[in-house]
Amino acid sequence: MAIIKNGFTRGKIYNVTYSVRNGVQISKGLSRKPKYDKSAATIDSATVFGKASNLGFYFRLSMYDAYNDFHDSAMSTRLTGLIVESFKPVLDETNLNFIFKQNSFKRLEGFEFNVKSPIQNYLFAQFMVDYSDNNLVKITIPEMKSPKEFVFPSEIAKCKLVVTCGLFDLENGLYNQTESHLFDIQRTYPTTLIPSQETTFSTQPGCLCIIAISLQFYKTTFAGDVILNNKQFNPSAILSAHITDGPVDTDTRERWDEMDFKTGRQLLLPPPAPVHLLPGSPDNTAA
Known part of the structure; x- marks a missing residue:
């Protein structure tokens, strides 16, 4: 059905809108592209991609402090692709659910939020990430x-190194703040020595x-500190992605926010020994 108003036609007449x-x-004529029935494999693939895209949204939302909107245009697509690859080895027999292990998301390690300024071009030291303490992760x-x-980039002498958890x-489909x-x-001349430091975050089992x-x-x-990062220059990356040991305790989730993503129980292995990680250098050796 179409209507004519002020001399213009609006709506659909036969196959024309x-x-x-x-x-x-x-x-605009309607598409005459033939329609095909989707195979079971196609449906499963779309389901996995949809769940990966959904989970990627919450990863980006949670990690916002790390990139502050200064990401490259393909960041979301690249992250979803890695999550899809992380999902494939842990699909259950129905291809609709996942059985995660502690290293299931290891391929996210080294993911750059902005490929135009890889963090590995500015930071060459190896950070240690230790999950062995009880419900703590130490960096x-x-x-x-x-x-x-x-x-330090040319003519820049000050930097804030931000560690985000x-x-x-x-x-249960939840994530915390x-x-x-x-x-x-801070750069000093002629050489700069940056002392060793560490920080600790609380975690939760499972x-x-x-x-x-x-x-x-x-x-x-005179107006305060002015951040120089921008869309073309923003070194930031994922350092570690690890599922902690132990059964999930829902009593500790009262203040957590809900996600649309949810999966079944996870099968976990013992906690790993401390490992040295080089920021910006992906480790794709995980099974």
Whole structure:
């Protein structure tokens, strides 16, 4: 059905749809592309992609402090692709649910939020991430020398190293409020020695813990500190993605936010020994 108003046709007549855009009459014929029945494999693939895209949204939301909207245009698509690849090995026999292990999301480690400025171009030190303490994750920043292990861009002398932690209860579809810790790094001449530091975050049993780091360079003005990062320059990456040991305790989730993503019970292995991780260098050796 179509109507004529002010000399323009709006609506559908047979196989043609009429509309108005900026005072111009627009007509569009319906697509004659043949339709095909989707196979079971196609439906399963679409289901996995949809769940990966959904979970990726919450990963990006939780890790916002790490990239502050200064990501490349394909960041969302690249992250969803890695989540899809993380899902494939843990699909159950119905292809509709997942049985996660502690290293199921290991391929996220080294993911760059902005490929135009990889963090590995500025930071060469190996951070230690230790999940062995009871419901704690400790990140150790080793002693660094600039410019050998930490590179300041030209004419920039101040930086805030931001370590961000997010927790995700994939079994019950919940995630917590992200926590971030900041460390000030300042260039001195002729050489800069950055002392070793560490920080600790609380975790919860049976939850995916994602640790991200970012370098926020800035200058000090009369109006305060001005961040110099932008869409073209924002070194930030995922340092660790690990499902913690133990059964999920729903009594600790009262203040957590809900996700649309939810899966079945997870099968977990014993906690790993501390490992050294190089920011920006993905480890795709996980099974």
